[in-house]
Amino acid sequence: MSDLHELTALETAAAVRRGDISALDAVDAALARADRLGPALGAFTVLTPDRARDAARAVDRDGVAGTGPLAGVPTAIKDLAATAGVPTRRGSVIYDGYVPTRDDDVVGLLRAAGTISIGKTAVPEFGLPCYTEPAGAAPAVTPWDRTRSAGGSSGGAAAAVAAGILPVAHGTDGGGSIRIPASVCGLVGLKTTRGRVPAGPAGGDPAGLSVNGPLARTVADAAALLDAMAVWSPGEPFVPAPPPEGGFLGALERPGPRRRIALAVEPPLDGVEVDPACRGATEDVGTLLAELGHDVEPVTIRLPDEGVAAFLTLWKVLSLGDPVDPADEPRLQPLTRHLRAEGRAIDGAAAMGALHTVQVLTRSFVAGRAAYDAVLTPTVALPPRPVGWFTATGDPADDFARQIAFTPWNAIANLTGEPAISLPLGWSDGLPIGVALRGRRGEESVLLTLAAELEAARPWRDRRPPEV
Numbered sequence: 001m002s003d004l005h006e007l008t009a010l011e012t013a014a015a016v017r018r019g020d021i022s023a024l025d026a027v028d029a030a031l032a033r034a035d036r037l038g039p040a041l042g043a044f045t046v047l048t049p050d051r052a053r054d055a056a057r058a059v060d061r062d063g064v065a066g067t068g069p070l071a072g073v074p075t076a077i078k079d080l081a082a083t084a085g086v087p088t089r090r091g092s093v094i095y096d097g098y099v100p101t102r103d104d105d106v107v108g109l110l111r112a113a114g115t116i117s118i119g120k121t122a123v124p125e126f127g128l129p130c131y132t133e134p135a136g137a138a139p140a141v142t143p144w145d146r147t148r149s150a151g152g153s154s155g156g157a158a159a160a161v162a163a164g165i166l167p168v169a170h171g172t173d174g175g176g177s178i179r180i181p182a183s184v185c186g187l188v189g190l191k192t193t194r195g196r197v198p199a200g201p202a203g204g205d206p207a208g209l210s211v212n213g214p215l216a217r218t219v220a221d222a223a224a225l226l227d228a229m230a231v232w233s234p235g236e237p238f239v240p241a242p243p244p245e246g247g248f249l250g251a252l253e254r255p256g257p258r259r260r261i262a263l264a265v266e267p268p269l270d271g272v273e274v275d276p277a278c279r280g281a282t283e284d285v286g287t288l289l290a291e292l293g294h295d296v297e298p299v300t301i302r303l304p305d306e307g308v309a310a311f312l313t314l315w316k317v318l319s320l321g322d323p324v325d326p327a328d329e330p331r332l333q334p335l336t337r338h339l340r341a342e343g344r345a346i347d348g349a350a351a352m353g354a355l356h357t358v359q360v361l362t363r364s365f366v367a368g369r370a371a372y373d374a375v376l377t378p379t380v381a382l383p384p385r386p387v388g389w390f391t392a393t394g395d396p397a398d399d400f401a402r403q404i405a406f407t408p409w410n411a412i413a414n415l416t417g418e419p420a421i422s423l424p425l426g427w428s429d430g431l432p433i434g435v436a437l438r439g440r441r442g443e444e445s446v447l448l449t450l451a452a453e454l455e456a457a458r459p460w461r462d463r464r465p466p467e468v
Helices: 009-018 023-041 049-062 105-112 155-162 179-185 219-229 247-251 276-291 305-321 326-331 334-344 348-368 396-406 411-416 444-457
Strands: 044-047 074-078 116-121 168-173 188-191 211-216 260-263 295-298 374-378 420-428 431-439
Touching: 009 023, 009 219, 023 044, 023 049, 023 074, 023 116, 023 155, 044 155, 049 116, 074 105, 074 155, 105 116, 105 168, 105 219, 116 155, 155 168, 155 179, 155 211, 168 188, 168 219, 179 188, 179 420, 179 431, 188 219, 188 444, 211 219, 219 247, 219 444, 247 444, 260 276, 276 295, 276 374, 276 420, 276 431, 276 444, 305 334, 305 348, 305 411, 326 334, 334 396, 348 411, 374 444, 420 444, 431 444
Parallel strands: 074 116, 074 168, 260 295, 260 374
Antiparallel strands: 044 116, 168 211, 188 211, 188 420, 374 431, 420 431
């Protein structure tokens, strides 16, 4: 049983179907690794072993027929998603003791697919920053170097998958929060098309920046988890294109055509420098895509000042989405207090103006890249950052500026609603460097097919972090 963590999600599900292992075997193995590795990685906020084992026994008792294509696969839910009966802290001391009475839709969808959650994965306060260092808890760190951040806000999920605790995990992405942790932890991370995965019954944001998506070690596992999540729910405010016939996993079985890909390694913002390792990894993948028969053309992408301002305005306003008693505001972390104070200073006209600017910018960006099937960029501008790097000066404004410098590309896909994927195709001094592809809205299958080609040409599955 010691090597079950080597199995992918699809391999685990197949082994359970064949009877080679039980669902309880898979869950017990995941819980054992979570107990051994999770605390040092800052991966989990809570483990739910009794619930997980009961769910596994139900799969083993009733058989996998009718229990979903991923029956018996251990996973975990990001601690921003409400999970009935399970403490949901949202990265904040304000939510200590909060236990939801109902699930977010995505939680139910993952359960219906047969996955078994072993707990909740760590997030920063309200999921706002791109690092995971919540108050009163250990920081989430990358298993490749435990002195460095696992990114955020899906940092705990990424740490758990990279360490082999889980084969796949749920994440959310409002400005890079799946792709950034995927980059620094050496994983596949897919930011989905706006509306692809239900955000209800109470979740989501009016601007549509944040979406649910998968973190995985392989492209096929990411596609399989996306299939589990991407079930249309009536009443959702955003309507994506239909999924491909046979699902996203099925799309990987069909060879993709020759694609036209834009290569953009220059930062889209002024004052941002790209580390040579991040630039070099992206250019190398551009060369590889050309060798695989695709047309790769260098381009320059600029995010106009008004677009940056609009995103920051919306982010600050959305930081107010979590209700906090005024008496509890001083208990929030400095960055959260800073963002919320600035958000309260934004009036309704300014917020509506930002939404309008985003719509205008989206039309321009989508039209400008219409000739390309995908845009290839670095995922982040710097290698994994040391724990505490973002907060080192103690100034929340400087913290936020460092985040922008670290991740200048990712918010573009959140503004436009397009899908984007980070792939572990670069390495520097033993640390993973992610490379990203952004596609057209509704075309996750194109990104996944390209990703599968790259994975086949340059496999990463056998790479393992030290001491896990």
